[in-house]
Amino acid sequence: AQSVTQPDIHITVSEGASLELRCNYSYGATPYLFWYVQSPGQGLQLLLKYFSGDTLVQGIKGFEAEFKRSQSSFNLRKPSVHWSDAAEYFCAVVPGAQKLVFGQGTRLTINP
Amino acid sequence: DAGVTQSPTHLIKTRGQQVTLRCSPKSGHDTVSWYQQALGQGPQFIFQYYEEEERQRGNFPDRFSGHQFPNYSSELNVNALLLGDSALYLCASSSGTDTGELFFGEGSRLTVL
Structure with a gap:
């Protein structure tokens, strides 16, 4: 069965x-x-x-993610976080027909 | 352009009662999916409606049922509520021709006492 793992439940930066x-x-x-x-x-x-193509994708709010097929990973990155980035982040995969399978989420806390 | 709207935003029910949650999809979208998000967890897929028919279903009991109307809006019904049904219920809309990008509403927070 398809699954998504987010190893870090909580991260503080x-x-x-x-x-x-x-x-x-x-x-x-x-x-x-x-x-x-x-x-x-x-x-x-x-x-x-x-979806396909370039394995480094750019997103909103300065985020980017890199798809690595050999590691079955899709890690999210940001060069410099802002206090407003504090939130819960979910990775998800679409195994078919627009049905999302989510990871458990990573809660991000920002220290001033 | 209105996004996905859900109602009510919060509600409290007691065990054994029934609840109906409503969702209006983003303009131009014809597919509605429902997700349950328990506290501290990722959303779990309940089911998806397209052309007024249930197209896919996740691992949820028959107490969970739904409906899609000709205007593409949708309802989620839960019968015989259990304490464990307490969660944030998220509606997501998409176009049937898309490759999977969903737009989410802000959810309906259900508390079962």
């Missing part, structure tokens, strides 16, 4: 520091991959997506 959130997936073929962000009490907002 200082404002201005770089960020990397890990995501590993289990899927038989090359999946469609997504990163969503959820602020407290809010719905999910799409940060970026990978």
Whole structure:
């Protein structure tokens, strides 16, 4: 069965520091991959997506992610975080027909 | 352009009761999916509606049912509520021809006492 693993439940970084959130997936073929962000009490907002082609994808709010087929990973990165980036981040895979399978999420805390 | 709208935003029910949640998709979208997000967890797929039919279903009991109307809006019904049904219920819309990008509403927070 398709699955997504986000190994880090909670990450704390200082404002201005770089960020990397890990995501590993289990899927038989090359999946469609997504990163969503959820602020407290809010719905999910799409940060970026990978369908095919260039393995480094750019998203909104200065985020980027790199697809590595050999490692079954799709890690999210940002060079310098801002206090407003504090939120819950979800990696997701689409195994077919627009059905998303989500990871458990990584909660990001920003220290001033 | 209105995005995905859900109602109500919050509601409280007691065990055994029934609840109906509503969703209006983003303009131009014809597919509606419902997800359950328990506290501290990622969203779990409940089911998806397209052309007024349930197209896919996740691992949820028959107590969870839905409907899609001709205007593409949708309802999620849960019967015989259990304490474990307490969660944020998210509606997502998409176009049937898309490759999987979903647009989410802000959710309906259900508390079962």
